[in-house]
Amino acid sequence: MTTTSRLLTLLSLLQTRRDWPGPLLASRLDVSDRTVRRDVDRLREMGYSIRATMGPDGGYRLDVGSELPPLLFDDDQTVAVAVALQVAPALGADVEEAAARALGTIRQVMPARLRHRLDALEVTAVRRAGDPAPPTVPLDVLVTLASTIRDRATLRFDYAARHAAVGDDPQALAPRRAEPHHLVTSHGRWYLVGWDLDHDDWRLYSVDRLRPRLPHGPRFAPRTVPGGDVDAFVSARFKGSDVDAWPCRGTVVLHLPARDVLPFAGDGTVTAVDEHTCRLEAGAWSWGALAASFGRFDVPMEAVGPPELVSAFATLAERYASPGGP
Amino acid sequence: MTTTSRLLTLLSLLQTRRDWPGPLLASRLDVSDRTVRRDVDRLREMGYSIRATMGPDGGYRLDVGSELPPLLFDDDQTVAVAVALQVAPALGADVEEAAARALGTIRQVMPARLRHRLDALEVTAVRRAGDPAPPTVPLDVLVTLASTIRDRATLRFDYAARHAAVGDDPQALAPRRAEPHHLVTSHGRWYLVGWDLDHDDWRLYSVDRLRPRLPHGPRFAPRTVPGGDVDAFVSARFKGSDVDAWPCRGTVVLHLPARDVLPFAGDGTVTAVDEHTCRLEAGAWSWGALAASFGRFDVPMEAVGPPELVSAFATLAERYASPGGP
DNA sequence: CGGTCCAGGACAGAAGCTGACCTGGACAGG
DNA sequence: CCTGTCCAGGTCAGCTTCTGTCCTGGACCG
Numbered sequence: 001m002t003t004t005s006r007l008l009t010l011l012s013l014l015q016t017r018r019d020w021p022g023p024l025l026a027s028r029l030d031v032s033d034r035t036v037r038r039d040v041d042r043l044r045e046m047g048y049s050i051r052a053t054m055g056p057d058g059g060y061r062l063d064v065g066s067e068l069p070p071l072l073f074d075d076d077q078t079v080a081v082a083v084a085l086q087v088a089p090a091l092g093a094d095v096e097e098a099a100a101r102a103l104g105t106i107r108q109v110m111p112a113r114l115r116h117r118l119d120a121l122e123v124t125a126v127r128r129a130g131d132p133a134p135p136t137v138p139l140d141v142l143v144t145l146a147s148t149i150r151d152r153a154t155l156r157f158d159y160a161a162r163h164a165a166v167g168d169d170p171q172a173l174a175p176r177r178a179e180p181h182h183l184v185t186s187h188g189r190w191y192l193v194g195w196d197l198d199h200d201d202w203r204l205y206s207v208d209r210l211r212p213r214l215p216h217g218p219r220f221a222p223r224t225v226p227g228g229d230v231d232a233f234v235s236a237r238f239k240g241s242d243v244d245a246w247p248c249r250g251t252v253v254l255h256l257p258a259r260d261v262l263p264f265a266g267d268g269t270v271t272a273v274d275e276h277t278c279r280l281e282a283g284a285w286s287w288g289a290l291a292a293s294f295g296r297f298d299v300p301m302e303a304v305g306p307p308e309l310v311s312a313f314a315t316l317a318e319r320y321a322s323p324g325g326p
Numbered sequence: 327m328t329t330t331s332r333l334l335t336l337l338s339l340l341q342t343r344r345d346w347p348g349p350l351l352a353s354r355l356d357v358s359d360r361t362v363r364r365d366v367d368r369l370r371e372m373g374y375s376i377r378a379t380m381g382p383d384g385g386y387r388l389d390v391g392s393e394l395p396p397l398l399f400d401d402d403q404t405v406a407v408a409v410a411l412q413v414a415p416a417l418g419a420d421v422e423e424a425a426a427r428a429l430g431t432i433r434q435v436m437p438a439r440l441r442h443r444l445d446a447l448e449v450t451a452v453r454r455a456g457d458p459a460p461p462t463v464p465l466d467v468l469v470t471l472a473s474t475i476r477d478r479a480t481l482r483f484d485y486a487a488r489h490a491a492v493g494d495d496p497q498a499l500a501p502r503r504a505e506p507h508h509l510v511t512s513h514g515r516w517y518l519v520g521w522d523l524d525h526d527d528w529r530l531y532s533v534d535r536l537r538p539r540l541p542h543g544p545r546f547a548p549r550t551v552p553g554g555d556v557d558a559f560v561s562a563r564f565k566g567s568d569v570d571a572w573p574c575r576g577t578v579v580l581h582l583p584a585r586d587v588l589p590f591a592g593d594g595t596v597t598a599v600d601e602h603t604c605r606l607e608a609g610a611w612s613w614g615a616l617a618a619s620f621g622r623f624d625v626p627m628e629a630v631g632p633p634e635l636v637s638a639f640a641t642l643a644e645r646y647a648s649p650g651g652p
Numbered sequence: 653c654g655g656t657c658c659a660g661g662a663c664a665g666a667a668g669c670t671g672a673c674c675t676g677g678a679c680a681g682g
Numbered sequence: 683c684c685t686g687t688c689c690a691g692g693t694c695a696g697c698t699t700c701t702g703t704c705c706t707g708g709a710c711c712g
Contacts, residue, residue, distance in 0.1 A: 002699085003669070004330040005372050008395050015396070022689070032671050037690070046331050047398045049437050055679030056687045063437070073431055076424035079465050080414060081432075084425055087417050087511055088410035097339070097354070098402035099410055104341035105397050106407075106432065120476040121469070124510045126560045139405050143447070150446040184450045185413055234452045288624030295618025295642055296610070313646045316621055320643035329668085329700070348658070358702055363659070381710030382656045 003039075006031070010039050011062075014050065019059035071109050078114050081106060082121040090125045092188035094136045134188035135208035144212045145192055148180050154217030155180045155194065160209040173211070178203065179220045182230045193230060195223055202226060204237045248290045249283040250309035255300045279304070287312035329365075332357070336365050337388070338397050340376065345385035404440045407432055408447040416451045418514035420462045460514035461534035468509065470538045471518055475506045480543030481520065486535040499537070504529065505546045508556045519556060521549055528552060530563045574616045575609040576635030581626045605630070613638035 001009075006029055013028065014020060026033040040050055040060055049063035073081065081103070088099040107118055148155045158173035178194035185191070190207035202225070225233050254261055258272035261280055269281045284290035291312040294301055303313045327335075332355055339346060339354065352359040366376055366386055375389040399407070411429040415422035433444055474481045484499035504520035511517070516533035528551070551559050584598035595607045610616035617638035620627055629639040 002368070004333055004368065007330050008372070011395055021687085023687090033689095034672080034691095035670060038669085040689095041691090042328070042330065046334065047400065047437065047439075048396075052689055053679090054677080054687090054689055056681085058679080058688050060689090071431060071435060073428060075469075076421075076465055077428035077431060079419075079469055080411065080421040080424035080428045083417060083419055083421060083468070083511075084410040084414035084428075085406065088406060088413075090511075091409060091413050093405075093409055095402075095406040095409060097342075098406035100342035100344075101338045102399065102403035102406045102410075104338060104343075105399055105403060108341075108394055108397060109435070117469075121472045122475070122509065123472075124508055124556050124560070126510055126512050126557050139402055142409070143401075143405055143443070146447040146449075149448070182450055183448065184452055185416075186452050230450050231452050234450070284622070286624045289622040291646065292618055292621025292624070295621055295645065296615040298612050298614030298618070300645055317643050317645075317647035319621065319626055320617065320639045320646060347656085349656095359658095360660095360703080361701060364700080366658095367660090378658055379710090380656090380658055380708080382712085384657050384710075386658090 001030070007039055007042060010036075011043065011048070014060060014062040019053065019057070019061055021059040025060070070111050071106060071114075073110070073114055075114075075117065078110075078117050079121060082118050083123060086121075086123040087125045090127070090188060091185065092134045092136055092190060093142055093185075094138050098139065137190045137207045141207060141210070141212060142183065142190070145180060145183055145207065148212070148216055149183060151216070152179075152219050152222060154178070154197065154220050155192075156213045156217055158211045158213065159205065160211075175213070177217060178205070179223070181222065181225060182234075183207075184230065184234050186234070191234065193225065193234060202233070202237075204234065247283075247285060248287045248308065249281065250287070250290055250306055251279060251281040251304040252294045252309075253277060253279050253302045253304060254294070254297055256297055261297065288315065291316050327356070333365055333369060334395070334397065335400075336362075337369065337374070337394060338400075340386060340388035341394065341397070343387065343390075345379065345383070345387050347385040351386070399436060399440055401440070401443060404436070404443050405447060408444050409449060412447075412449040413451045416453070416514060417511065418460045418462055418516055419468055419511075420464050424465065463516045463533045467533060467536070467538060468516070471506060471509055471533065474538075474542055475509060477542070478505075478545050478548060480504070480523070480546050481506045481518075482539045482543055484537045484539065485531065486537075501539070503543060504531070505549070507548065507551060508560075509533075510556065510560050512560070517560065519551065519560060528559070528563075530560065574611065574613045574634065575607065576613070576616055576632055577605060577607040577630040578620045578635075579603060579605050579628045579630055580620070580623055582623055614641065617642050 009029065010025065013025065022033045022036050025036045029036065029039075031039075040052070044050055051061045051063050053059060053061070085099045085103040085106075089096040103118075107115055110118060145155070147153075155178050157176055157178070159176045160173055177197040178192075179197065180192055180194045182193040183190070184193055184204075192205040192207055192210065194203055194205060195201070196203040227233050227236075253273060255277055257276055258270050258278035261270050261278050271279045271281075273279055280294065282290065282293060284293055287308045291303070291309060294303075295316070303310045335355060336351065339351065348359045348362050351362045355362065355365075357365075366378070370376055374392050377387050377389055379385060379387070408429070411425045411432075414425035429444075433441055436444060471481070473479075481504050483502055483504070485502045486499055503523040504518075505523065506518055506520045508519040509516070510519055510530075518531040518533055518536065520529055520531060521527070522529040579599060581603055583602055584596050584604035597605045599605055606620065608616065608619060610619055613634045617629070617635060620629075621642070629636045
């Protein structure tokens with residue numbers, strides 16, 4: 001009998017009875033008691049929690065949590081697990097294989113009725129064609145960030161320049177220090193909300209551009225996120241100047257009621273001018289793109305500023321007017 | 327990693343029921359493919375029935391019905407569960423509460439070490455401000471669709487007109503019949519891939535506009551999705567005329583290399599004209615919006631057609647030229 | 653026909669395993 | 683208090699096993 005199959009036998013023996021004295025296991029498995037002790041250690045290292053009681057009538061016992069009791073989900077929970085773990089790969093974290101395996105493990109300890117329900121729910125997650133794949137974040141980075149948040153440990157990390165990947169260019173990595181507060185995901189991208197110790201201000205870091213350094217720094221006293229609500233703070237930041245800072249921002253007046261513009265304003269800011277007119281401030285990567293983005297409302301409009309936007313309007317006017325130029 | 331734990335990992339990988347090519351397993355387990363073959367042999371000797379298929383797209387697969395040892399959650403699986411179930415509400419299905427409860431149930435059966443790991447991973451999912459909330463799909467609808475797919479039962483359902491919600495107007499609901507094949511999610515929206523029995527063609531239905539009727543129809547023999555690959559089929563359909571049909575489609579020539587346009591083309595189609603020029607066909611909700619969308623590339627361009635697009639170009643030219651008009 | 657995949661033999665070197673022996677600590681009962 | 687039973691863990695020699703690197707061969711697909 002090989003070592004591995006002996007370990008499996010040991011596992012199943014431990015499941016059948018509460019207490020197994022070492023010498024008994026030794027004779028049952030036909031090995032020395034020293035080997036039994038080593039086997040138990042091995043199982044423990046693999047994550048099985050085996051408790052041992054000393055003295056007479058002692059022995060080894062498999063703890064709950066290893067011998068997973070049947071997971072008693074209700075129907076909704078089953079669906080949630082099935083859906084969540086099948087769609088997980090689209091979340092941007094590098095969880096595809098782990099999620100599939102977790103689903104298998106969960107499936108295994110389910111009562112038959114729920115298992116059938118689980119099996120029925122087959123879901124395919126697809127990315128729309130042409131949609132760029134969002135950068136995936138390694139699991140261990142997520143875990144590291146989460147634990148520093150929990151431990152309130154100052155985070156030291158290298159941060160890549162905007163629109164560079166972590167691995168791209170070692171030169172582009174800048175060391176930073178921050179007090180991490182929240183791990184946030186949105187649209188398949190991951191962000192860390194933290195207090196930047198070098199800038200003395202709140203920042204939103206892209207996790208895919210971040211590489212934690214060990215060891216962590218000293219403990220810190222948590223601060224209150226501005227507004228008290230992470231959700232609101234992050235939403236506001238997406239409009240703001242940190243992560244999705246647009247290099248070009250400008251304002252137009254649109255001949256359209258504010259309520260018609262609002263749903264399509266994206267991260268822009270809409271203010272009503274009068275009943276039929278509103279002001280929209282938005283951003284883009286170039287002045288031309290910004291000017292073009294206002295055109296999609298398909299109504300008359302005026303560029304307010306800055307001057308770059310006004311001249312971009314002029315350029316666009318010519319572009320739309322004269323084929324091929326300027 | 328020891329041999330034994332590698333065998334358990336292998337088991338848990340095989341359990342996910344995909345076909346696993348030997349070389350892939352080898353890299354996952356960080357051993358040579360020869361060792362993988364030996365591991366598979368070992369598992370077979372222990373009684374697991376593992377099928378192997380030769381040739382390209384072959385691989386190893388664990389036969390169902392094998393009695394597995396009590397598999398444990400490992401670290402990665404824990405993270406996957408934590409992340410997936412916390413982010414689940416963003417998936418568009420109505421799972422928020424169920425997912426939270428499922429997480430609690432799973433938490434309870436975890437060994438302490440993993441439970442701590444689970445607890446550390448606190449994730450916030452936020453929707454960007456201004457991002458319209460995707461319609462949520464009730465769980466029971468998902469379950470109904472999934473089970474009709476599994477049972478190969480013809481689906482009878484009411485289908486709401488485009489951009490209407492199910493509850494909006496009972497008059498707008500049209501009865502339909504389809505052979506359901508796949509449940510697909512993308513960007514927080516849910517779709518059903520099915521063969522429409524009234525139109526004798528493949529269709530992609532928005533689940534949020536669909537209301538199943540009971541009882542289901544007769545069984546059907548499954549067809550092969552065009553191309554054989556659901557993923558590719560759905561991606562193609564998103565460009566096509568079914569779900570995301572743009573009422574206005576047109577073509578322009580952009581003075582920009584195709585490779586620079588492709589990443590930003592969205593669901594449009596890019597064809598290279600020459601080294602510095604390409605042709606882009608895209609769609610939008612209005613001719614004005616379509617014309618404006620081409621402007622974001624910030625390069626000279628020409629409207630090719632249809633005539634509506636050409637006149638939209640003219641209108642835009644005037645809009646960008648003259649403040650406030652026309 | 654070449655590419656991809658599984659199947660399995662041979663072999664040297666490395667790694668792991670086992671049993672024997674040891675000390676030590678926890679526990680229960682006479 | 684002392685003894686017997688049990689777990690915990692260190693060490694060490696000897697041996698089994700495992701692994702990677704060869705190799706050949708067959709099945710399958712386009």
